[in-house]
Amino acid sequence: MNYKAPRGTHDIFGLNVIRMNFLEQKAKEVFMRYGFVEIRTPMFEEAALFTRSLGQATDIVEKQMYIFEDRKKRKLALRPEGTASLTRAFIEHRMDISNPFGKFFYIGEMFRYERPQAGRYRQFHQIGAESFGNSAPAADAEIIILAQDLLVSMGVKEIKTHINSLGCKKCRFFFREALVEYFNSVQGLCLDCIKRLDKNPLRLLDCKIDFYKFNKVPRISSYLCNDCKDNFTLIQELLKSAGCDYVVDEKLVRGLDYYTRTVFEIKTNTTDSQDTLAAGGRYDNLVEEIGGQSTPAVGFALGSERVMLAVQDNVFFDSLKQYEKIFVAIADQELFNEAFSFAIRIIRKGLKGNKNISVFGPINNKSLTNQLKFADKIQVYKTIIFAKTEFKNGKVLIKNMKNNTQIETLLIDL
Ligand SMILES: [Zn+2]
Ligand SMILES: [Zn+2]
Incomplete structure (x- = not known):
C-alpha cells in the first residue's frame, strides 16, 4: 500500500x-x-x-x-x-x-x-x-x-x-507605546519582528531569534x-x-x-x-x-x-480497568454456529451483570492449533473449546491459558 x-x-x-x-x-x-x-x-x-x-x-x-x-x-x-x-x-x-x-x-x-x-x-x-x-x-x-x-x-x-x-486596554496602550519606542532603538531586528512592530509589538517579546537583544525591554508591571x-x-x-x-x-x-x-x-x-x-x-x-x-x-x-x-x-497502566479475556474456540467446524451464539450469550451476560470480560472468537476455517496460537498471542485468560465428543453431552472444555490445564464443564453452567 x-x-x-x-x-x-x-x-x-x-x-x-x-x-x-x-x-x-x-x-x-x-x-x-x-x-x-x-x-x-x-x-x-x-x-x-x-x-x-x-x-x-x-x-x-x-x-x-x-x-x-x-x-x-x-x-x-x-x-x-x-x-x-x-x-x-x-x-x-x-x-x-x-x-x-x-x-x-x-x-x-x-x-x-x-x-x-x-x-x-x-x-x-x-x-x-x-x-x-x-x-x-x-x-x-x-x-x-x-x-x-x-x-x-x-x-x-x-x-x-x-x-x-x-x-x-487602558494600560496596554501606554505599554505598547513604550515597547514600540524601545524596539525602534534595537538594531537588526529579524524580518518577523519588523513586520509585527506596528501591528502587534507584544509579539516581539517572544521572538525566538531576537530575544537575547531585549535586556532593557520595558516591563508591563510598570504600566499597569x-x-x-x-x-x-x-x-x-x-x-x-x-x-x-x-x-x-x-x-x-x-x-x-x-x-x-x-x-x-x-x-x-x-x-x-x-x-x-x-x-x-x-x-x-x-x-x-x-x-x-x-x-x-x-x-x-x-x-x-x-x-x-x-x-x-x-x-x-494503573488506571487500566482490567478486562478478563476469553477466547471461544472450535475443535470441529460444524460447531461454529453453536460457539458463535454462545460467545454472544456470554458477552450479553457480561453486559447485564456489569462483568468486565472481553470475548474473542470463534474463528472460521482455522485449525484448533492456530486458534490457540492466536489466543496465546492476544493473552487470553481462558479458552472455551467446543468439541464434538464433549458437546454431545452438553459440555465444553475450558483451557486455562496461564497454567495450561484443561477441565470439562457443562455448557449450562457458563
Ligand atoms: Zn489596566
Ligand atoms: Zn525577531
Missing part, C-alpha cells in the same frame, strides 16, 4: 490509546467537580472567526491555519484552538443572555501547520475550559487552580506555574493601572490562600490578541524540553468583539500529546 498518514498526523493505537483515554477520563472527572460542563463544537469554522479573534499578526493566523474553500466558495478553517469556537457557540446560542455564567470544557482535535517534532503534531489534541461572565479575581484563580489540579491528577509531577498580567494592579494582587492572594504555587513571570505574554489582564502557563521540570503543558488567561473583550453582549471570560487549554510525554507509563 502506498498511502501514509499525512505529515504531522498520527494514528493513535495500542498504548497511546490507553494514554489518551486516561487523560480524557481524568479531565471529565476533574471538570465535573469544578462545575464545568462539556461542549462539542465543529472541527471547522468560518476562517474569519479565527483571524478576527486570534489577531492578524499572530503565528497561528499568519502561518499555521489550515484554510480551505468548500464547494460553495466559503472560506473555512480547521480549528487551530478551542476558545474562538467556544465563544462563537456561546454567542450563537444566546448563552450570553440565558446562561451568562456558563462554565464549559472541551476535548478534541486541533490543527496547525507547523514543523512536526516530539509532542507536536499538525493534528493534535487539546483539553480546555472556559468560564464566562465572571470578572472577579476568583474566576482567574479558579481556572489556574483547576488547570494545576488537572495536570496533577493526570500524573504530571513537578509542575511550575508562571503568571503575569497584561493589563487592560491601579485597577489592574489591584486585580493581579487579589488573584495572587487567592492562589496563596488555596496553597497554590506560582511565580510571577514578567516575560510571559501569550501570543494571542484576545488576552486581557491575567495570563498563565504551566510547565514541568520532568521533560527535557521544558515545554508548556497548559496555558491560558483572561479575555474580557472577545465575546463582544465577535458579536455578543459584553461578557468577561477566562480559560485555559492543555496539549494532550505534550502531557502524555510528561507522564510516567505506570500511571496509565
Whole structure:
C-alpha cells in the first residue's frame, strides 16, 4: 500500500490509546467537580472567526491555519484552538443572555501547520475550559487552580506555574507605546519582528531569534493601572490562600490578541524540553468583539500529546480497568454456529451483570492449533473449546491459558 498518514498526523493505537483515554477520563472527572460542563463544537469554522479573534499578526493566523474553500466558495478553517469556537457557540446560542455564567470544557482535535517534532503534531489534541461572565479575581484563580489540579491528577509531577498580567486596554496602550519606542532603538531586528512592530509589538517579546537583544525591554508591571494592579494582587492572594504555587513571570505574554489582564502557563521540570503543558488567561473583550453582549471570560487549554510525554507509563497502566479475556474456540467446524451464539450469550451476560470480560472468537476455517496460537498471542485468560465428543453431552472444555490445564464443564453452567 502506498498511502501514509499525512505529515504531522498520527494514528493513535495500542498504548497511546490507553494514554489518551486516561487523560480524557481524568479531565471529565476533574471538570465535573469544578462545575464545568462539556461542549462539542465543529472541527471547522468560518476562517474569519479565527483571524478576527486570534489577531492578524499572530503565528497561528499568519502561518499555521489550515484554510480551505468548500464547494460553495466559503472560506473555512480547521480549528487551530478551542476558545474562538467556544465563544462563537456561546454567542450563537444566546448563552450570553440565558446562561451568562456558563462554565464549559472541551476535548478534541486541533490543527496547525507547523514543523512536526516530539509532542507536536499538525493534528493534535487539546483539553480546555472556559468560564464566562465572571470578572472577579476568583474566576482567574479558579481556572489556574483547576488547570494545576488537572495536570496533577493526570500524573504530571513537578509542575511550575508562571503568571503575569497584561493589563487592560487602558494600560496596554501606554505599554505598547513604550515597547514600540524601545524596539525602534534595537538594531537588526529579524524580518518577523519588523513586520509585527506596528501591528502587534507584544509579539516581539517572544521572538525566538531576537530575544537575547531585549535586556532593557520595558516591563508591563510598570504600566499597569491601579485597577489592574489591584486585580493581579487579589488573584495572587487567592492562589496563596488555596496553597497554590506560582511565580510571577514578567516575560510571559501569550501570543494571542484576545488576552486581557491575567495570563498563565504551566510547565514541568520532568521533560527535557521544558515545554508548556497548559496555558491560558483572561479575555474580557472577545465575546463582544465577535458579536455578543459584553461578557468577561477566562480559560485555559492543555496539549494532550505534550502531557502524555510528561507522564510516567505506570500511571496509565494503573488506571487500566482490567478486562478478563476469553477466547471461544472450535475443535470441529460444524460447531461454529453453536460457539458463535454462545460467545454472544456470554458477552450479553457480561453486559447485564456489569462483568468486565472481553470475548474473542470463534474463528472460521482455522485449525484448533492456530486458534490457540492466536489466543496465546492476544493473552487470553481462558479458552472455551467446543468439541464434538464433549458437546454431545452438553459440555465444553475450558483451557486455562496461564497454567495450561484443561477441565470439562457443562455448557449450562457458563
Ligand atoms: Zn489596566
Ligand atoms: Zn525577531
